[in-house]
Amino acid sequence: MPINIVLHEPEIPYNTGNIARTCACTGSKLHLIEPLGFSLEDKYLKRAGLDYWQYLDVKIYKDLNDFFEKNRDANVFYFSTKGKQYYTQAPYTDNCYLMFGKETAGLPQWLIEQNIHKTYRIPMISDVRSLNLSNAVAIVLYEALRQLGFPNLV
């Protein structure tokens, strides 16, 4: 079963393009929660994803409620600089969902507070704000795939 990458209100097209390519290369599904800061026809989005869109399984949701209604039993892990545990400590499972926040503001505070036991951080030095969204996704996704034994990857 694939892993699911969930982007909450992504704003920058080339970040989502990079993430789309990473999803395509790993057989992961991409879930985009609106509003998006770009059109799906955006040239930067397409250029960043190159010709990998054909391999991509992408779903769009009108808001967070729509996402949770359509994925009621989803095992969701959240990623934020405010997480208390390292991303390597998360017990990733087949078909789990990895949710990331928007570039300017991250995930909503209330969502982090409600799910703090499932919110993880990638360690950094103390004086910096955050990693780039597409780099954060790649780091976490490959850790999840490593824990699962790189299913269907060669």
Ligand SMILES: C[S@@+](CC[C@H](N)C(=O)[O-])C[C@H]1O[C@@H](n2cnc3c(N)ncnc32)[C@H](O)[C@@H]1O
């Ligand atoms: C550019 S960051 C958002 C920055 C925002 N100012 C914040 O503090 O959350 C975009 C997303 O990348 C992920 N991210 C970036 N750095 C991270 C880190 N060190 N640990 C966990 N997630 C990170 C998070 O999902 C975050 O919402």
